Amino acid sequence: xxxxxxxxxxxxxxxxxxxxxxxxxxxxxxxxxxxxxxxxxxxxxxxxxxxxxxxxxxxxxxxxxxxxxxxxxxxxxxxxxxxxxxxxxxxxxxxxxxxxxxxxxxxxxxxxxxxxxxxxxxxxxxxxxxxxxxxxxxxx
Amino acid sequence: xxxxxxxxxxxxxxxxxxxxxxxxxxxxxxxxxxxxxxxxxxxxxxxxxxxxxxxxxxxxxxxxxxxxxxxxxxxxxxxxxxxxxxxxxxxxxxxxxxxxxxxxxxxxxxxxxxxxxxxxxxxxxxxxxxxxxxxxxxxxxxxxxxxxxxxxxxxxxxxx
Numbered sequence: 001x002x003x004x005x006x007x008x009x010x011x012x013x014x015x016x017x018x019x020x021x022x023x024x025x026x027x028x029x030x031x032x033x034x035x036x037x038x039x040x041x042x043x044x045x046x047x048x049x050x051x052x053x054x055x056x057x058x059x060x061x062x063x064x065x066x067x068x069x070x071x072x073x074x075x076x077x078x079x080x081x082x083x084x085x086x087x088x089x090x091x092x093x094x095x096x097x098x099x100x101x102x103x104x105x106x107x108x109x110x111x112x113x114x115x116x117x118x119x120x121x122x123x124x125x126x127x128x129x130x131x132x133x134x135x136x137x138x139x140x
Numbered sequence: 141x142x143x144x145x146x147x148x149x150x151x152x153x154x155x156x157x158x159x160x161x162x163x164x165x166x167x168x169x170x171x172x173x174x175x176x177x178x179x180x181x182x183x184x185x186x187x188x189x190x191x192x193x194x195x196x197x198x199x200x201x202x203x204x205x206x207x208x209x210x211x212x213x214x215x216x217x218x219x220x221x222x223x224x225x226x227x228x229x230x231x232x233x234x235x236x237x238x239x240x241x242x243x244x245x246x247x248x249x250x251x252x253x254x255x256x257x258x259x260x261x262x263x264x265x266x267x268x269x270x271x272x273x274x275x276x277x278x279x280x281x282x283x284x285x286x287x288x289x290x291x292x293x294x295x296x297x298x299x300x
Contacts, residue, residue, distance in 0.1 A: 116151060127160045
């Protein structure tokens with residue numbers, strides 16, 4: 001029960017950090033700005049890049065006029081998708097007019113809470129090593 | 141994912157610390173004592189407040205002046221005596237010393253509060269501090285409930 005209370009507390013703090021404190025939105029805004037700069041470097045007019053806001057996710061969606069060569073490149077020549085994919089933190093890149101419907105994206109909140117849970121259990125494990133191991137009582 | 145971790149480093153450290161705090165809460169003796177012994181009895185009526193402490197002190201002083209034990213620590217036994225030597229660390233002399241204080245049963249030992257243990261420990265002469273050092277109260281709580289398995293898991297094999 002105590003362990004569960006701790007986990008819920010950690011997850012709650014994670015949610016507050018991500019949502020109300022705006023850290024999730026800030027991360028996506030940063031990624032979007034970097035991705036836009038990369039797209040601008042290609043000097044292809046009319047191209048846009050966006051990241052989903054509801055829910056927030058690190059999946060970039062490109063739109064605008066570009067042929068297959070411009071989109072995906074050829075050999076060592078990078079396409080727009082590759083440039084956006086190179087932005088550190090972007091999890092996936094797709095084109096808005098790409099067939100196959102909406103892509104499944106992992107919400108950033110889910111990733112954040114997974115990290116929080118992982119960190120919590122690592123802390124718990126360390127704590128168990130420090131205080132939880134059964135000690136022999138010295139009455140042999 | 142690594143990028144998310146980097147951006148949320150403070151949050152991750154906080155979660156780690158919460159995990160450590162939860163472990164401290166869940167695994168240390170103060171956190172699990174009641175669970176481990178199945179006993180959550182509160183401290184006794186004495187010494188829980190300033191008024192009680194003054195009353196106890198006044199009783200002690202009166203007892204000293206009159207030359208009697210006006211402030212007995214131990215309630216009388218509620219049945220036939222137990223073999224106190226089953227407790228780890230208790231030999232014939234220590235058992236006799238406990239008997240002198242009127243302790244003949246496990247339930248009497250098990251019912252001692254921390255204040256009472258401290259008071260008794262000071263009066264134990266050659267065995268001063270042994271009640272708390274040998275964790276006799278905790279041992280007695282198992283034997284009072286006849287929980288031999290629990291006792292042996294915690295303190296080792298029960299003697300005869």
